[in-house]
Amino acid sequence: MKDWIRIGALSDIPRLGARTIETAQGQVAVFRTKDDEVFALFNRCPHKGGPLSEGIVSGKVVVCPLHSWTIDLATGEATAPDEGCTRPVESRLADGEIFLLLERGRKVAHG
Amino acid sequence: MNALPRQKLVVVGNGMAGMRTVEELLAIAPARFDITVFGAEPHPNYNRIMLSSVLAGEKAVDDIIINSRDWYDENHIALHAGDPVVAVDPVAKTVTAASGLVVPYDRLLLATGSKPLMPPLPGLDLPGVVAFRDIADVERMLAAAEAGQRAVVIGGGLLGLEAAWGLRRRGMPVAVVHLMDTLMERQLDVEAGHLLQKDLTERGLHFFMGGQTEEVMGTERAEGLKLADGREVPADLVVVAIGIRPNVDLAKAAGLEVNRGIVVGDGMRTSDSSIYSVGECVEHRGQVFGLVAPLWEQAKVAAAHLAGNADAIYVTPALSTRLKITGIDVFSAGRLAAQDEADEELIYRDSAKGIYKKLVLRDGKLVGAVMYGDVADGNWYFQLMREAADVAEMRDRMIFGQAYADHACKGKGGMDVAAMADDAQVCGCNGVSKGAIVKAITEKGLTSLDEVKAHTKASASCGQCASVVQAILAHVTGEVVEAKAAGMCGCTDLSHDQVRREIVAQDLKTMDDVRAALGWRHADGCAKCRPALNYYLICAWPAEYVDDNQSRFINERVHANIQKDGTYSVIPRMWGGVTTPAELRAIADVADKFAIPTVKVTGGQRIDLLGVRKEQLPAVWADLNKAGLVSGHGYAKGLRTVKTCVGSEWCRFGTQDSTGLGIKLERMMWGSWTPHKVKLAVSGCPRNCAEATIKDIGIICVEAGYDIVVGGNGGIELRGTDHLARVATEAEVLEYSGAVMQIYREEARYLERMAPWVERVGIESIKKRVVDDAAGRAAAHARFLFSQAYAQIDPWAERVKGLDAHEFNALAEVE
Ligand code: SRM
Ligand SMILES: Cc1cc2nc3c(=O)[nH]c(=O)nc-3n(C[C@H](O)[C@H](O)[C@H](O)COP(=O)(O)OP(=O)(O)OC[C@H]3O[C@@H](n4cnc5c(N)ncnc54)[C@H](O)[C@@H]3O)c2cc1C
Ligand code: SF4
Ligand code: FES
Numbered sequence: 001m002k003d004w005i006r007i008g009a010l011s012d013i014p015r016l017g018a019r020t021i022e023t024a025q026g027q028v029a030v031f032r033t034k035d036d037e038v039f040a041l042f043n044r045c046p047h048k049g050g051p052l053s054e055g056i057v058s059g060k061v062v063v064c065p066l067h068s069w070t071i072d073l074a075t076g077e078a079t080a081p082d083e084g085c086t087r088p089v090e091s092r093l094a095d096g097e098i099f100l101l102l103e104r105g106r107k108v109a110h111g
Numbered sequence: 112m113n114a115l116p117r118q119k120l121v122v123v124g125n126g127m128a129g130m131r132t133v134e135e136l137l138a139i140a141p142a143r144f145d146i147t148v149f150g151a152e153p154h155p156n157y158n159r160i161m162l163s164s165v166l167a168g169e170k171a172v173d174d175i176i177i178n179s180r181d182w183y184d185e186n187h188i189a190l191h192a193g194d195p196v197v198a199v200d201p202v203a204k205t206v207t208a209a210s211g212l213v214v215p216y217d218r219l220l221l222a223t224g225s226k227p228l229m230p231p232l233p234g235l236d237l238p239g240v241v242a243f244r245d246i247a248d249v250e251r252m253l254a255a256a257e258a259g260q261r262a263v264v265i266g267g268g269l270l271g272l273e274a275a276w277g278l279r280r281r282g283m284p285v286a287v288v289h290l291m292d293t294l295m296e297r298q299l300d301v302e303a304g305h306l307l308q309k310d311l312t313e314r315g316l317h318f319f320m321g322g323q324t325e326e327v328m329g330t331e332r333a334e335g336l337k338l339a340d341g342r343e344v345p346a347d348l349v350v351v352a353i354g355i356r357p358n359v360d361l362a363k364a365a366g367l368e369v370n371r372g373i374v375v376g377d378g379m380r381t382s383d384s385s386i387y388s389v390g391e392c393v394e395h396r397g398q399v400f401g402l403v404a405p406l407w408e409q410a411k412v413a414a415a416h417l418a419g420n421a422d423a424i425y426v427t428p429a430l431s432t433r434l435k436i437t438g439i440d441v442f443s444a445g446r447l448a449a450q451d452e453a454d455e456e457l458i459y460r461d462s463a464k465g466i467y468k469k470l471v472l473r474d475g476k477l478v479g480a481v482m483y484g485d486v487a488d489g490n491w492y493f494q495l496m497r498e499a500a501d502v503a504e505m506r507d508r509m510i511f512g513q514a515y516a517d518h519a520c521k522g523k524g525g526m527d528v529a530a531m532a533d534d535a536q537v538c539g540c541n542g543v544s545k546g547a548i549v550k551a552i553t554e555k556g557l558t559s560l561d562e563v564k565a566h567t568k569a570s571a572s573c574g575q576c577a578s579v580v581q582a583i584l585a586h587v588t589g590e591v592v593e594a595k596a597a598g599m600c601g602c603t604d605l606s607h608d609q610v611r612r613e614i615v616a617q618d619l620k621t622m623d624d625v626r627a628a629l630g631w632r633h634a635d636g637c638a639k640c641r642p643a644l645n646y647y648l649i650c651a652w653p654a655e656y657v658d659d660n661q662s663r664f665i666n667e668r669v670h671a672n673i674q675k676d677g678t679y680s681v682i683p684r685m686w687g688g689v690t691t692p693a694e695l696r697a698i699a700d701v702a703d704k705f706a707i708p709t710v711k712v713t714g715g716q717r718i719d720l721l722g723v724r725k726e727q728l729p730a731v732w733a734d735l736n737k738a739g740l741v742s743g744h745g746y747a748k749g750l751r752t753v754k755t756c757v758g759s760e761w762c763r764f765g766t767q768d769s770t771g772l773g774i775k776l777e778r779m780m781w782g783s784w785t786p787h788k789v790k791l792a793v794s795g796c797p798r799n800c801a802e803a804t805i806k807d808i809g810i811i812c813v814e815a816g817y818d819i820v821v822g823g824n825g826g827i828e829l830r831g832t833d834h835l836a837r838v839a840t841e842a843e844v845l846e847y848s849g850a851v852m853q854i855y856r857e858e859a860r861y862l863e864r865m866a867p868w869v870e871r872v873g874i875e876s877i878k879k880r881v882v883d884d885a886a887g888r889a890a891a892h893a894r895f896l897f898s899q900a901y902a903q904i905d906p907w908a909e910r911v912k913g914l915d916a917h918e919f920n921a922l923a924e925v926e
Contacts, residue, residue, distance in 0.1 A: 005925055007922055007923040007925065008922045008923055012917065012922055013917070013922070014660070014661055014917065015661065016635060016661040016662075017660075017661050017917075019917060019921070019922035020921045020922060021921060021922055021923050021924070021925060022921050022923070022924040022925065023924075023925040023926075024925070024926055027921075030922060034634065034635040047173070048675070049677075050677070051673075051677045054665040054668075054669075054673060054677075055638075055665070056638040056641065056642075056661070056662070056663075056664065057661065058633065058635050058636055058637045058638055058641065059633055059635065059637070063638035065664070065665040065673055066673070066675065068638075070638075082173070082179075083179060083180060083181075100925075102925050103925075
């Protein structure tokens with residue numbers, strides 16, 4: 001069953017940056033845009049599995065660090081001419097706290 | 112306005128000729144047809160030629176897609192990929208696909224290509240036997256390579272050799288069985304064929320020449336080949352590459368006139384007036400086809416007819432061949448040898464260098480060329496043949512190449528692009544003339560190779576002619592390059608140089624300031640301009656600017672190189688390539704403690720620890736720091752290594768202390784940020800064991816002092832350094848090098864290495880400022896040292912202390 005799980009504060013993520021979350025389904029990258037919007041994607045590039053959390057974020061896209069595919073943060077879709085999609089995770093921001101819609105489970109927070 | 116109702120065009124075959132016809136048609140009559148394309152393969156249209164490079168691991172499948180699915184959507188083309196057409200009804204004017212789909216047409220284009228020729232051998236249907244034609248074949252071969260199997264290729268022609276080489280590159284033991292005694296006998300003469308065989312043998316291929324395959328051995332799977340003379344070749348993978356046969360099944364069943372191929376007239380029309388055909392499936396005036404150059408002509412003619420111009424006529428162009436095996440240069444065109452007394456052969460042979468050239472002349476004209484080892488002049492010879500130029504006057508010189516035959520040569524690749532005729536063909540694959548390239552450059556204002564590629568297709572297939580295209584671009588844009596330099600990225604039309612100038616002129620000190628003042632289209636820039644701006648600001652305001660980590664590529668952000676599996680590599684600095692037992696012990700201990708999978712000596716005289724997980728990095732660095740080891744910046748657009756030789760300390764020929772000088776240079780320059788990476792080397796004498804002449808800055812010690820050389824590169828495009836100055840003392844070496852470094856930092860565009868920068872501004876301009884102008888030199892050196900005061904902080908030590916801790920651990924774990 002899915003549940004909204006608090007995974008940290010907005011301020012834990014640098015602007016135009018990302019942090020990762022370990023989940024039973026795999027690593028999730030949580031991105032923060034310049035205007036403090038938050039997006040989350042499974043952390044595997046549709047091309048060859050590159051860690052999207054390590055890419056450069058601008059606007060609402062991230063450029064994969066391995067071969068520079070551009071991935072839309074909201075949909076997880078690669079931008080033309082590349083094709084492919086990374087699974088997005090729904091996210092919500094309340095009072096500076098980030099919540100992700102994830103499989104319910106035990107949560108271990110780090111500093 | 113009342114538009115004409117669109118007609119229906121159905122294309123069978125989503126390959127190179129079919130889709131090129133559609134591209135041509137869209138260019139001249141975009142609204143004439145509703146287009147439906149059927150393809151037997153489940154992929155959008157791709158560059159079949161490049162399958163050889165995919166097999167060899169030089170390209171990925173994604174790199175060879177010509178038109179993506181988006182392209183079909185944008186042009187309103189209905190694509191049915193993976194759904195072959197199984198029947199054509201020329202009376203009802205419909206096609207039926209395997210899925211049962213029936214689509215009517217007004218015009219039909221058959222572009223079904225060809226099928227691999229399969230000899231009637233026992234065992235050919237066993238698993239493990241493949242052809243080399245499409246992506247699926249390549250995938251099967253790669254799977255076999257991964258399984259560590261052995262391969263045998265039947266056929267020593269172009270295709271067979273490219274298959275064999277690709278598999279060899281993938282680590283397989285590979286044998287080639289060829290029916291004839293010479294490889295590629297249809298394209299090469301005996302001598303060139305033997306040179307090729309010798310080179311390929313040295314690269315690890317085994318040849319069974321004069322070998323007639325009798326059967327594929329094995330019961331469950333292929334186990335090898337048995338040859339007619341009794342020889343046996345064991346193998347788990349059998350690749351059949353003996354030729355191709357036009358794919359005419361559909362046309363034949365539909366009652367069209369079919370010979371070896373689908374018979375077409377000069378307008379590419381078949382015996383049915385509504386049906387056209389192009390590509391390897393056709394037969395035109397008794398000829399069938401196996402290279403792309405003629406197909407592009409066919410595509411043009413078919414498109415013209417479909418668009419309503421009945422005048423276009425197809426004429427088969429002259430053909431030339433190249434082999435796409437990296438490092439092996441083969442070219443041939445026209446006659447391979449004299450056919451009678453009226454033909455003359457000119458031969459050049461340099462056995463030491465493995466170069467062989469043969470020209471065939473008749474009546475003072477060039478009618479054939481075979482080249483091995485040095486093919487730089489292939490395009491020129493081919494051009495002379497196509498023009499049927501009178502070469503009697505340069506007969507004695509022409510075998511040495513164009514540069515020697517006429518002294519006017521300027522461009523790269525042995526081509527005098529200025530003197531080239533407008534209809535001279537530059538890109539053999541796509542049939543693009545010099546005139547077409549020049550026209551596109553001037554009319555569309557193109558400024559980069561990529562743009563020329565996109566607009567004209569020149570060099571978009573095999574890429575061999577890229578240097579000529581580049582030379583034409585340089586020639587046409589010539590003086591105006593600066594004024595028309597491309598914008599930095601999609602965010603601005605300003606060039607790198609203009610942006611740098613404005614940063615200083617307008618005193619812009621943050622990225623937001625720059626973007627606001629210069630009218631950036633996106634408020635936070637993009638992944639292209641942000642790293643560049645970040646560098647330009649650091650360089651302009653070393654004491655004030657606060658580095659923006661989020662604008663750095665991951666390697667520079669976490670001070671380690673990301674690897675393909677998401678782990679990192681760690682290279683500590685080893686000053687001048689010198690180390691100690693204590694340092695080596697510390698490295699060994701770290702490798703043990705963190706179970707680091709690979710420890711490797713790099714090409715830059717230091718040690719690389721590969722496969723470190725991101726969260727381990729700070730702890731690894733802490734241990735290395737304890738032993739006095741700091742970051743080697745192996746990841747940075749900054750100073751990398753200073754390689755040295757042992758020099759006068761030990762070497763019997765050493766003239767100066769090259770090792771000590773290298774260390775001093777590295778101590779002065781480490782930590783600096785630069786437009787691209789910078790590498791130095793210091794050799795103790797002209798034997799140059801540290802390879803100083805292919806470094807960004809090199810020092811060669813001589814009895815009388817030190818030669819400073821700059822602008823070398825051993826990377827993608829080999830370039831030897833230019834000589835800057837000879838100086839007498841170490842102090843001068845440091846000052847001159849520091850000054851060159853600073854001028855490069857201030858002038859070069861982001862991601863422009865020192866070699867292309869020196870080429871662009873010219874060594875004379877650098878000499879003027881560094882050698883002739885003592886005050887200017889001292890000032891540049893001082894500016895460099897000033898910025899170094901802010902740059903020389905070990906980034907690893909800072910992170911061991913906790914800087915950017917968020918980079919190195921997960922935000923949370925959800926179980
Ligand atoms: C580790 C090393 C190979 C090795 O195992 O020996 C290496 C590894 C890489 N090289 Fe290199 N190069 C290494 C020595 C060289 C050399 C030899 C030398 O420095 O004497 C060259 C040719 C000399 C030159 O640069 O002119 C070299 C020319 C390149 C190039 C081509 C640069 C060019 O201007 O043409 C690239 C591509 C680039 O930088 O864009 C490249 C890029 C790379 C990258 C960064 C590729 C990448 O983006 O991942 C590799 C990073 C590996 C890693 O994660 O650590 N590497 N590379 C060598 C590290 C030396 C060191 O101690 O720092
Ligand atoms: C590995 C390799 C390397 C090569 N290297 C070179 C080179 O260096 N230089 C050069 O000039 N040429 C080279 N060639 C040859 C070149 O690729 C061909 O000449 C060219 O692809 C032919 O184009 P085509 O459109 O006629 O056929 P194809 O590109 O084969 O396209 C035909 C398409 O039609 C499809 N099709 C067939 N039947 C049906 C059906 N009933 N319904 C729907 N679809 C159907 C096929 O699946 C195929 O995708 C190379 C070929 C190979 C295989
Ligand atoms: S370059 Fe000269 S000094 Fe250095 S090792 Fe070679 S021979 Fe000796
Ligand atoms: S893995 Fe992301 S672009 Fe290749």
